[in-house]
Amino acid sequence: MKAKCTVCAQPFEQTRADQRFCSRACKQKSYREKKAEPVDRGAVKKMMFRMSEYRGFMEEYGWDRESFPFVLFCFYRRLVPAGLVGNDLYEAVNDIVPNLDSRNMKEKPFIDFKAKFLSNDFEILA
Structure with a gap:
C-alpha cells in the first residue's frame, strides 16, 4: 500500500x-x-499543600511558626504518602522531621525546594 x-x-x-x-x-x-519539544508546564500537575494541614500539625505538636515555617512543613509533607489525613498525617510528618536546628534550612535540598516554593511551582490551598 x-x-x-x-x-x-x-x-x-x-x-x-x-x-x-x-x-x-x-x-x-x-x-x-x-x-x-518543550514540556507543557500547564499539563504537569502542581504539588498541592494545605494550610489546614499545617495549622492542625502546629496545634498537635505545639510548634510555633518561627521555628517551623509553612515552607518547612511542605518540605517534609511532600515525603509523606498521599491519602494520609488528620492525626495519621501529623504523625507521619513528625516522624520524618529531624531535630530542627538552623542547619536544616541551610542545606541544598531545602534551599532548592524553597526556591521552587517561592516561585509558585506549588498550589497552596486553605
Whole structure:
C-alpha cells in the first residue's frame, strides 16, 4: 500500500499498515524532534499543600511558626504518602522531621525546594 512519510512527505510502499516513516532516518528524526519539544508546564500537575494541614500539625505538636515555617512543613509533607489525613498525617510528618536546628534550612535540598516554593511551582490551598 502506498503512503506518505510523516517526516519528509515522500511517497513510500508500506510493509505494515501502521508504518508512518519511509526510512529509519526519518523515524529517528521524528523521535528527536518530538524529544526536543518543550514540556507543557500547564499539563504537569502542581504539588498541592494545605494550610489546614499545617495549622492542625502546629496545634498537635505545639510548634510555633518561627521555628517551623509553612515552607518547612511542605518540605517534609511532600515525603509523606498521599491519602494520609488528620492525626495519621501529623504523625507521619513528625516522624520524618529531624531535630530542627538552623542547619536544616541551610542545606541544598531545602534551599532548592524553597526556591521552587517561592516561585509558585506549588498550589497552596486553605
